[in-house]
Amino acid sequence: MLAFAASSDISQLHSQITALINMPHGNGAEIPVVRTIKILTPAEQLSALCAEPELSIAGNNTRLTGNKSVVAQCGTRRKFIQISVHAQGTWWTAKHPLKPGSVITADDLQARTGSLERLPAGLIFDQQQIIGKTTTRSVSRGQPLAENQLRKGWAVVSGQEVDILATGKGFQIRSRGKALGSAAAGQPLRIATRSGQIMTGEVDPQGYVKINLKE
Missing domain, CATH: 3.90.1210.10 (Antifreeze-like/N-acetylneuraminic acid synthase C-terminal domain)
Incomplete structure (x- = not known):
């Protein structure tokens, strides 16, 4: 397992960490943000690394800027590289x-x-x-x-008359009711049916409430 030998190795490490830090990590691959890094760990400590360490970000990488740790794995040995991250x-x-x-x-x-x-x-x-x-x-x-x-904008507001689609095994029932709260599409909503029954369903993007009677 060869060790880092020269500044060219550190330059390559810098490029690898920069590419790693700019990979999408759950906050959207399309966001127009470019992050740059500065390696804070002294060069003499980096000389103990193997030639091709496996790199990963320690902890949560959703924060765009600030100090972070990079894990450098060399076989069974792990070393933490400290970096600072700037973003434009x-x-x-x-x-x-x-x-x-x-x-x-x-x-x-x-x-x-x-x-x-x-x-x-x-x-x-x-x-x-x-x-x-x-x-x-x-x-x-x-x-x-x-x-x-x-x-999200409310798809249904409290007190609004809404269409209800109740689905059971092999049947569907359409009726009307009154919203007992406000909810966006995809959120649960309590409704009062015209018979006075209180039920909970899910707001459809088109504004009606779906109730599953199969459960």
């Missing part, structure tokens, strides 16, 4: 103040590009994942849009 990207801000309960349109958004160093966690980089969402709090002009400020 394009994110979306509020073009003007938004009140709680506002349904966001493209005209409410403005793009910003630069360092992500001091920006909040949970930024949404895909504009289409913001449009149509509803604000859960006030958002000031120029403030970045993040996941904890938004929710």
Whole structure:
């Protein structure tokens, strides 16, 4: 197992870690973010590495910037390499103040590009994942849009008359009822039928409520 021999090895290690840190890790392969790294571990400590270590990120890699650890596996031996990560990207801000309960349109958004160093966690980089969402709090002009400020728009609002599709073994029943709360598509919703029965179903994207009577 050959060890690192020269600065060219460290340069190759830098390239490998950079590629690793820029791989998608559950926060969207399409996000327009480029991360760069600086190796903090002294070069003399890196000389103990094998020539082709197996690299992986220690812990959660969803945080875009900050200090991280990279695991370098050489057979049964493991070494932790300390790095700092910087990121550049394009994110979306509020073009003007938004009140709680506002349904966001493209005209409410403005793009910003630069360092992500001091920006909040949970930024949404895909504009289409913001449009149509509803604000859960006030958002000031120029403030970045993040996941904890938004929710899906309600497909059904409390008190609304809704169509009910109840499905059982070999049959379907269509009826009407009243929503006892508000819910987005795919969320559970309690409804009161016209006979006064309280049931729970799932809101369909088209706005009706599905109830499974097979269970």
